[in-house]
């Protein structure tokens with residue numbers, strides 16, 4: 441791979457802590473990429489590995505990001521995504537250096553069941569926003585992507601036009617284990633993107649598991665995409681997703697589907713009317729879109745604007761962000777305490793036997809807890 445074609449999210453050096461690796465490439469531009477034995481018929485190790493890039497200091501990253509340099513932004517995100525202690529320290533220094541410039545964006549979460557049309561919607565919505573002179577960053581929180589590796593491919597092909605737009609920045613979901621880790625990385629990535637001048641952040645998440653709740657806790661406006669007539673209205677109600685939604689968007693309102701989509705809109709609007717809306721001055725809206733016909737995206741944006749204005753007018757938008765900041769700290773503290781407890785040598789030592797006794801009904805849980813806490817406190 442020539443250096444010019446190196447994707448901007450790849451790390452400087454291959455390291456096991458990174459979620460992206462670079463295979464050694466070939467330097468000859470006419471080469472077909474297939475290995476070719478030398479005259480003697482024996483393969484030699486490739487000498488054409490791209491030279492390692494210069495190690496950067498926190499200041500370099502900070503300056504680059506604040507100047508809107510995409511490569512520096514991408515490399516800083518790679519640091520954020522690293523699981524190594526060494527990178528964590530540098531990444532946090534970079535984050536601390538740019539934080540005063542973050543926060544100036546509209547943060548939108550976009551969710552819905554697989555296949556509802558999230559990526560296609562983001563392609564059409566995001567491209568339109570970029571054409572309107574916005575700078576749009578698209579992030580993904582997909583706890584399944586580390587297993588399937590599918591989200592990069594899926595998003596790159598579904599967001600072809602958007603990914604080529606000079607005003608867009610697309611970052612696939614970080615892989616790397618627990619959802620909490622994925623969420624931390626996405627949250628910090630969002631702050632870096634804002635500092636780099638992106639004024640609209642779209643965070644796509646799959647409509648499964650806990651990922652919606654996590655994304656909900658990091659955005660201003662939570663948009664739930666729904667399919668008409670597929671029982672999804674009910675599915676959404678059951679999962680409580682509608683209660684999280686600030687905006688409901690029925691997708692694929694085109695072709696034969698239009699009538700069904702309109703009926704679904706009326707039904708959903710009725711459901712929303714029955715919900716308690718704790719948000720002053722705002723009742724979740726239901727809209728229709730067709731991403732393939734580029735219909736409805738302007739309405740979505742106008743409605744997001746109404747929502748943000750209501751939030752500013754009634755003061756809950758800044759309250760929400762402040763609360764999210766504190767909630768995030770709380771979640772980190774809980775996670776750190778859990779880790780410290782679970783990995784405490786004295787706890788590890790007695791836990792199997794205590795668990796056995798609890799399982800067999802020989803030890804009350806409160807007593808078991810006391811023994812564990814005594815061991816933990818030393």
Ligand SMILES: Nc1nc2c(ncn2[C@@H]2O[C@H](COP(=O)(O)OP(=O)(O)OP(=O)(O)O)[C@@H](O)[C@H]2O)c(=O)[nH]1
Pocket residue numbers: 552553554555556557558559560561594598646691692693694729730731732733
């Ligand atoms: N007719 C019609 N088809 C659409 C529309 N939007 C998306 N599709 C199709 O629906 C399918 C799924 O779209 P995606 O955008 O990949 O859906 P997704 O929600 O991102 O799916 P996952 O990433 O797998 O969760 C694709 O075949 C799209 O072409 C639309 O507005 N109209």
Ligand SMILES: [Mg+2]
Pocket residue numbers: 558559560594595
């Ligand atoms: Mg998708």
